[in-house]
Amino acid sequence: MLGSFGRVALVELGHCLVRHAHPHYHMLFKVAGADTNFIVDDKLTPLTDGSAVLVDAWRPHEFVYRPGQPSTQILALYMDSDWLASLGADSGETNPLHFFRSAAGHVSQSSHRILMAIVECMNGTSPSKADTEFLLSQLVLSILFQPSWSDNAPSQAGRLNLVDWRIRKAVKYLQHSHGDFETIADVIAEMGMSRANFFRQFKACTGMSPGLFQNVVRLEQAIRLTIDSQDSLSAAASSLGFSDPAHFSRFFRNHTAVSPRLYRQGASDLLAR
Secondary structure, three states, rough: EEEOEEEEEEEEEEEOEEEEOOOEEEEEEEEEOOOEEEEEOOOOEEOOOOOOEEEOOOOOOOOOOOOOOEEEEEEEEEHHHHHHHHHHHOOOOOOOOOOOOOOOEEEOOOHHHHHHHHHHHHOOOOOHHHHHHHHHHHHHHHHHHHOHHHHOOOOOOOOOOOOOOOHHHHHHHHHHHHOOHHHHHHHHHHHHOOOHHHHHHHHHOOOOOHHHHHHHHHHHHHHHHHHHOOOOOOHHHHHHHOOOOOHHHOOOOOOOHHHHHHHHHHHHHHHOO
């Protein structure tokens, strides 16, 4: 489901999600199934009925699935920074973008009730998109602005620290190329840097490798093409530089937990209501 907040999806975790990142603030909630863990900044973070996973924009994270492990149904919320800023302003928060102070957020009983109401809306019990968006705002507020929230030290994540003009230029170049992997050598040559120095500076400024950043850009473009375009998925794969549609499908599934076909179908079903 898409909205002014960003996007939200119900997914079944029954396989690994590769190390990746998003330009959005990211919240993960357990809906059903087994307790599990995500890895955020190389630290194990629990996903349970009482604990959500909170991931800052651009912060690398992954899900390691072990064979035989029971699956977990999750609600994955990808939030736009402007929406979060307005949400914080409406609630009286003076510095709403100092998320997230911890990768784990406490899910209270009231928060869990809101979560289940959202799931019911997304499953068709209530077709109102406005109701769902309102409930999402209440869920986010219930997690972020608990009394204990201000007791933690502020996080410095959530924004790229592009102090090096060459890396700023490289980031823009990679964003405009939609993550085309063949452009990395051209970027390095244009920056006039050695490969080793470029990779070192890129990691220092962005917190991720150039390859991981390319995947972020490529995934966001893949999601836009999957949801907004009427072109075939084979055409979408080709436009993103995938020579094999099956490779595109694996890439998409390894980052989102679902195939592009199912992702498109889910978005289409919600828009049709």
